[in-house]
Amino acid sequence: MVMSLKDEQFDQSVVDGRARSVAHLFVDRVAKSPDDKAFGHPVGEEWHWLTWSQVDERARRIAAGLVALGIEPEDRVAIASSTRLEWALADLGVMLAAGATTTIYPTTTVEDVLHIVGDSGSKVVFAEDDGQVAKLREGREAGDGILKVVTFDGSGDGDWVITLSDLEALGATYLAEHADVLEQRIDGIQSDHLSTLIYTSGTTGRPKGVRLAHDAWTYEAAAVDSAHLLNPDDLQFLWLPLAHVFGKVLLTLPLQVGFPTAIDGRVDKIIDNLPVVRPTWMGAAPRIFEKVYGRITTMMADEGGVKAKMFDWASGVATEASQVRDDGKKPGGLLGVKHSVADKLVLAKIRDRFGGRVRFFISGSAALNPDVARWFDAMGLPIMEGYGLTETSAASFVNRPYPGANKIGTVGWPLPGTEVKIADDGEILIKGPGVMQGYRGLDDATAEALQDGWFHTGDIGEQLPSGHLKITDRKKDLFKTSNGKYVAPSVIESLFKGICPYASQLVIEGDGRKFVSALVTLDEESILDWAKQHGMADADYRTVVTSDACREMVQGYIDELNGKLNRWEQIKRFIILPRDLTVEEGEMTPSLKIKRKVVTGKYKPELDTLYTD
Incomplete structure (x- = not known):
């Protein structure tokens, strides 16, 4: 159930x-x-561990x-x-x-x-x-x-x-x-x-x-x-x-809880560390899951032949089994048999890339694409998406790894002791011990954020009858086109990352304009692999992403995205930027959130050209 x-x-x-x-x-x-393992860390090629007493x-x-x-x-x-x-x-x-x-x-x-x-x-x-x-x-x-x-x-x-x-x-x-x-x-x-x-x-x-x-x-x-x-028997990999x-x-x-934690913040070492550390769980931001999903699916597509067909078949069976598990059931009958075969031939090998022991991942800090979440769940690597803010000490909501309790597309149930209510305008309000004392030296900002004991998150959402919370968008990011239609950009942006395996960022624009446009950036590693398959093996990143072939490829994914959107949300025109957005250029926060106004302001001249006729 x-x-x-x-x-x-x-x-x-x-x-x-x-x-x-x-x-x-x-x-x-x-x-x-005192004598149990506490923290592990890499020393050269080896992992050294300290006990709690050490x-x-x-x-x-x-x-x-x-x-x-x-x-x-x-x-x-x-x-x-x-x-x-x-x-x-x-x-x-x-x-x-x-x-x-x-x-x-x-x-x-x-x-x-x-x-x-x-x-x-x-x-x-x-x-x-x-x-x-x-x-x-x-x-x-x-x-x-x-x-x-x-x-x-x-x-x-x-x-x-x-x-x-x-x-x-x-x-x-x-x-x-x-x-x-x-x-x-x-x-x-x-x-x-x-x-x-x-x-x-x-x-x-x-x-x-x-x-x-x-x-x-x-x-x-x-x-x-x-x-x-x-x-206590769990093992966390913390990066x-x-x-x-x-x-x-x-x-x-x-x-x-008392479980040990392997600590290594080198992002480029995550894939190398996983089969060595063999964690049972790990927290990550959505971008990591998107990159892994894109990398594996494109790699298998490039293989072609029997391997690609086997992967597609196994993925389809696994997705069907995942949907059955949504109801708290186990896949049985013919589906159960097919799933066992798919697991042995394909799914288990994918889990081995993560060390073979992962019970679940936890995703937070930004919206997770439901298609990406479904794929991981199908592979036997469920992602528990959660939600919280700095002002609520991180986790206020999180899905649960129980049969029928992890509802993909939501951020789960509130933690025990946390209360939630939805304001008349759809804003999510939170109350509980995790809520901040206030902003240092900013009494007015504190008073605005904390009203009658409730923290005003600035996010729009709804609580489903099951108690799961569904986030719609940031209140301040919602915009209205000149036709009077509201658009929630982060929902569209997240959706695109699940459709296009080469995507890094999508930034939606259209406030007060007659249609929606977008800025697109592509993941360097993935797109250069794509280039090798399309006659541009020696080309640099800028040359690849500004090529006609690349634009045609991205257009295909934009068309697929538009097929899932309302007419007024559809992206009519887009620009592929010659480089990715970065923290160093002030376009993203250190926690890798897009500074939307900074980005659209910086590229306003280019965006304006999309609306000249």
């Missing part, structure tokens, strides 16, 4: 009895499983080092680094010192880094390497108040910049003289004390500092635990940016 929200079984006592702070949560975990030893030295540097309770300590073991250790050190972590993406511009450090009042900054240190030196010249920079890979200067080893040595000395300092700090942490300050990358304007208390994180971890989604709220919550879950 199809499950609904009222059927879900969860342990309310886990939520009600949650830890007082992240520091308490960590201390409890170390006490429960993590505790290093985190305590870091914490004591921060105290020795003058960090007081709720003082901000920033981390400007990619995802790596040291990020996790530094964050835990900040928690044990009763400080508050400010997160900074390593791709953040100098201007925004200095804004975040200055606005947050961060006294110490962990900087990954000399490149990150160089950004901070510009702020030092302006007198931003940073007491010390601690670098993971960079060079210390014996004064303002020290290495992580230097900090740990300082901490060890301090602990020898003040044995109970960390216990005193931890005992003083209250659930409403500031734990994390995350600056929304924002698609417009300056980043805003979102204040998240300890209780927000311990609630998130306890709520997920209470719903029985994960267990998502820890500066992002999604990555941060994935770093908190192991403290609650």
